[in-house]
Amino acid sequence: MKRGLLIVLSGPSGVGKGTVCRSLQARMPGLRLSVSATTRQPRPGEIDGRDYYFISDAQFQRLLAEGAFLEWARVHGCHYGTLKDKVAEVLASGSDLLLEIDIQGAEQVRRLMPEAVTIFMAPPSMAALEQRIIGRGTEDAQKIRQRLETARQEMKAYRSYEYLVVNDEVEATAALLASIIQSEKCRVSRGARPPLQEVNEV
Amino acid sequence: MKRGLLIVLSGPSGVGKGTVCRSLQARMPGLRLSVSATTRQPRPGEIDGRDYYFISDAQFQRLLAEGAFLEWARVHGCHYGTLKDKVAEVLASGSDLLLEIDIQGAEQVRRLMPEAVTIFMAPPSMAALEQRIIGRGTEDAQKIRQRLETARQEMKAYRSYEYLVVNDEVEATAALLASIIQSEKCRVSRGARPPLQEVNEV
Numbered sequence: 001m002k003r004g005l006l007i008v009l010s011g012p013s014g015v016g017k018g019t020v021c022r023s024l025q026a027r028m029p030g031l032r033l034s035v036s037a038t039t040r041q042p043r044p045g046e047i048d049g050r051d052y053y054f055i056s057d058a059q060f061q062r063l064l065a066e067g068a069f070l071e072w073a074r075v076h077g078c079h080y081g082t083l084k085d086k087v088a089e090v091l092a093s094g095s096d097l098l099l100e101i102d103i104q105g106a107e108q109v110r111r112l113m114p115e116a117v118t119i120f121m122a123p124p125s126m127a128a129l130e131q132r133i134i135g136r137g138t139e140d141a142q143k144i145r146q147r148l149e150t151a152r153q154e155m156k157a158y159r160s161y162e163y164l165v166v167n168d169e170v171e172a173t174a175a176l177l178a179s180i181i182q183s184e185k186c187r188v189s190r191g192a193r194p195p196l197q198e199v200n201e202v
Numbered sequence: 203m204k205r206g207l208l209i210v211l212s213g214p215s216g217v218g219k220g221t222v223c224r225s226l227q228a229r230m231p232g233l234r235l236s237v238s239a240t241t242r243q244p245r246p247g248e249i250d251g252r253d254y255y256f257i258s259d260a261q262f263q264r265l266l267a268e269g270a271f272l273e274w275a276r277v278h279g280c281h282y283g284t285l286k287d288k289v290a291e292v293l294a295s296g297s298d299l300l301l302e303i304d305i306q307g308a309e310q311v312r313r314l315m316p317e318a319v320t321i322f323m324a325p326p327s328m329a330a331l332e333q334r335i336i337g338r339g340t341e342d343a344q345k346i347r348q349r350l351e352t353a354r355q356e357m358k359a360y361r362s363y364e365y366l367v368v369n370d371e372v373e374a375t376a377a378l379l380a381s382i383i384q385s386e387k388c389r390v391s392r393g394a395r396p397p398l399q400e401v402n403e404v
């Protein structure tokens with residue numbers, strides 16, 4: 001069984017990662033989206049176990065102490081983390097796994113699993129990002145300002161990623177992500193080989 | 203003007219590079235296919251200046267002495283070469299350029315232009331390759347044997363390429379090449395950047 005590919009997707013809050021990921025998964029049904037554990041409150045429509053594992057601060061601290069997280073981060077005052085055993089399980093099954101995580105988390109994954117494909121998603125402009133955050137309608141004015149300031153800081157981190165995609169239009173961005181994943185699978189350095197028969201014959 | 207991407211495509215004779223390239227160009231009209239100079243005789247349907255620049259041995263030797271070739275190779279007793287100034291011109295204009303060249307030529311390009319994206323195209327099986335060479339109907343039995351033996355040797359070279367694609371079906375292979383080109387354009391190491399406005403604002 002060929003091991004699956006680990007893909008890390010980051011980008012400022014409100015850039016549209018979630019929407020693009022859903023479109024990407026429709027294009028690549030074999031792709032699994034990682035479900036993070038978080039201590040933040042569910043937003044309207046979010047379902048436990050599908051969007052996140054919503055856990056308490058105490059549960060998070062216990063898992064952290066056990067070394068159970070591949071990566072974790074504190075964002076906007078809440079904790080987010082990816083459980084190591086969930087990641088290992090999916091990759092071992094041969095499925096590709098996409099982690100939608102923040103730049104601190106991506107840095108940790110890069111260290112522990114340098115084979116991960118890292119992608120940064122940028123908005124077409126800061127004005128567009130602001131509109132998206134306001135349009136979401138789930139944040140108060142102070143949180144919006146906080147998110148925008150964080151976004152400005154986070155934008156600088158794109159340099160640490162292998163790929164940069166600009167989310168101008170959801171379907172085009174999803175197609176681009178699919179292209180990146182498919183082309184990474186063709187990399188000789190990732191084990192792409194001619195079909196077995198040729199290798200044997202050669 | 204952003205410089206175009208140089209893409210090198212190699213693979214054994216008969217693997218279907220030409221057919222895939224035509225399909226690729228239909229998908230990516232901005233992509234330019236490099237036209238090589240060659241001393242071999244035109245095959246039926248091949249047009250001078252479109253498929254190759256058909257030149258004499260004397261002309262080839264003169265250009266070689268002038269250092270005019272980015273790469274050149276002797277294959278099946280004939281010479282093939284890519285003219286440096288043609289490549290430079292296309293890339294400077296911002297267009298991507300695909301070089302369909304043999305493994306000796308790819309090695310030279312890799313040395314002179316390490317930024318080139320290198321792709322090796324393999325057949326789904328040696329039997330399939332043999333069928334395609336026979337089916338072409340333009341070669342006598344001795345030439346077919348010669349090409350197959352060369353192909354077996356050439357298959358080993360895939361390890362020196364960044365990407366391996368298996369040409370099972372023309373359209374799928376062309377789509378994969380398009381994915382590789384599009385994803386390479388998103389590489390931060392190749393200069394992918396967030397739109398100017400953000401860079402300035404950040």
